[in-house]
Amino acid sequence: MAEPIVVIGANTAGDSAVTTLRREGYRGPLVLVGDEPQPPYQRPPLSKEYLRGTRDLEAIRYHDLAHYDEHEVEMRLGVRATRLDTAQRRVHLDDGSELGYQQLLLATGGRNRRPPIPGIGLEGVHDLRTVADADAIRAAALTGRRAVVVGLGLVGSEVASTLRQMGLEVTAVEPQPTPLAALGDDIGRVVAELHREHGVELLLGDAVAAFEGQERLSAVRTRGGRRLPADLAVVGLGIEPAVELARGTTIEVDDGIVVDERCRTHAPGVYAAGDVASHHHPRLGRRVRVEHWQHAGLQAATAARNMLGAGEDYDEPHWFWTDQYDLTIQSVGTPVTGGREVRRGSVEERAVSWFHLDGARLVAAVGMGRPRDIALAGRLIAAGVEVDPAHLADPTVRLRDLLPRP
Numbered sequence: 001m002a003e004p005i006v007v008i009g010a011n012t013a014g015d016s017a018v019t020t021l022r023r024e025g026y027r028g029p030l031v032l033v034g035d036e037p038q039p040p041y042q043r044p045p046l047s048k049e050y051l052r053g054t055r056d057l058e059a060i061r062y063h064d065l066a067h068y069d070e071h072e073v074e075m076r077l078g079v080r081a082t083r084l085d086t087a088q089r090r091v092h093l094d095d096g097s098e099l100g101y102q103q104l105l106l107a108t109g110g111r112n113r114r115p116p117i118p119g120i121g122l123e124g125v126h127d128l129r130t131v132a133d134a135d136a137i138r139a140a141a142l143t144g145r146r147a148v149v150v151g152l153g154l155v156g157s158e159v160a161s162t163l164r165q166m167g168l169e170v171t172a173v174e175p176q177p178t179p180l181a182a183l184g185d186d187i188g189r190v191v192a193e194l195h196r197e198h199g200v201e202l203l204l205g206d207a208v209a210a211f212e213g214q215e216r217l218s219a220v221r222t223r224g225g226r227r228l229p230a231d232l233a234v235v236g237l238g239i240e241p242a243v244e245l246a247r248g249t250t251i252e253v254d255d256g257i258v259v260d261e262r263c264r265t266h267a268p269g270v271y272a273a274g275d276v277a278s279h280h281h282p283r284l285g286r287r288v289r290v291e292h293w294q295h296a297g298l299q300a301a302t303a304a305r306n307m308l309g310a311g312e313d314y315d316e317p318h319w320f321w322t323d324q325y326d327l328t329i330q331s332v333g334t335p336v337t338g339g340r341e342v343r344r345g346s347v348e349e350r351a352v353s354w355f356h357l358d359g360a361r362l363v364a365a366v367g368m369g370r371p372r373d374i375a376l377a378g379r380l381i382a383a384g385v386e387v388d389p390a391h392l393a394d395p396t397v398r399l400r401d402l403l404p405r406p
């Protein structure tokens with residue numbers, strides 16, 4: 001019997017790959033291996049509706065087990081892949097079994113950074129990646145009163161807003177001068193204002209020195225000298241790509257598993273996609289690793305089609321969103337250094353988009369309160385057309401009219 005296509009990592013990229021393989025007509029054996037106990041689910045709600053308790057696990061799952069059964073996807077859940085032999089095309093699992101593969105997708109994603117801060121191992125100090133993490137934070141938030149959020153990147157800032165919406169007293173500690181520093185000063189200032197309007201105390205330009213307590217967390221001490229009594233803390237300091245399987249093989253690792261524009265690693269028949277993949281992006285002319293939900297699904301779908309011989313380049317302008325209280329911020333594309341920035345709308349009204357140009361070409365846009373701008377910016381970026389910056393800045397000019405005529 002033919003060897004299966006094996007997908008390692010059962011979340012957004014893994015689910016997208018197996019779904020695409022079947023949709024595109026692959027009828028051969030197909031195995032999805034994942035070390036979490038449940039079938040793939042969406043992570044974005046974990047810091048939003050799921051943590052608040054307004055959506056449950058069933059509502060955020062991509063499919064139930066019967067669906068995978070129906071599509072003849074063999075699910076190996078709660079099982080970890082421990083070693084990869086690219087010469088023999090075999091993968092070893094921690095239940096003692098081995099799988100041969102004809103083609104393999106590494107969709108192992110990332111795991112949270114846990115810097116060696118004193119006391120980080122205390123009970124009550126959480127981080128958030130999985131549904132189990134979200135359950136633990138929710139349980140702590142339902143009984144606790146005071147929370148400290150460490151790091152105000154996308155996930156940390158969402159967690160701070162959600163815990164506040166759940167009625168906790170929240171203090172957030174962030175070394176940068178604003179939250180969401182990667183999205184620019186203006187967005188950072190608006191998000192800082194939002195947190196303060198909702199009663200979150202922000203300690204910006206500060207960092208955690210230690211988590212204190214006997215076995216259980218009782219306080220968080222900052223380098224700036226504050227001691228914050230706390231019932232729970234949530235650490236949101238970014239992720240590291242889960243690259244272990246590639247180590248010791250011919251697959252190159254450099255801030256993620258290195259793949260070309262067709263999602264191929266250096267080993268024959270082995271692909272990678274999603275948070276774990278550092279991919280050559282034809283439009284950018286360089287490699288980039290992206291930690292966004294839509295990207296994980298789209299890139300894995302491209303990898304799946306390429307396994308079936310499509311020969312497709314993956315060149316999507318990367319898009320993501322984040323919800324901060326009632327404000328949705330979106331971004332698409334990648335700015336270039338030395339590029340020009342044009343603004344449309346009003347920061348004060350929190351309805352504004354910033355467009356980033358490389359010469360006359362739009363390469364990125366970020367904004368809040370003007371979702372159609374970002375959707376159309378994505379289409380303009382993908383079309384690669386030249387645009388007049390004055391048109392981008394003028395809200396009376398419809399972005400749709402700047403698109404090439406079909």
Ligand SMILES: Cc1cc2nc3c(=O)[nH]c(=O)nc-3n(C[C@H](O)[C@H](O)[C@H](O)COP(=O)(O)OP(=O)(O)OC[C@H]3O[C@@H](n4cnc5c(N)ncnc54)[C@H](O)[C@@H]3O)c2cc1C
Binds near residue numbers: 014036082245275
């Ligand atoms: C709380 C939270 C909120 C987010 N919100 C947003 C948002 O608002 N917008 C946005 O665009 N993105 C958001 N993201 C990011 C988005 O969820 C990720 O980009 C996406 O989950 C990446 O999918 P993936 O399949 O590549 O990797 P992952 O989701 O990391 O999945 C990889 C899976 O592989 C498993 N695995 C790893 N190694 C092995 C192994 N050796 N054997 C077996 N299994 C293994 C892991 O346990 C995991 O289940 C959020 C992420 C989090 C955590």
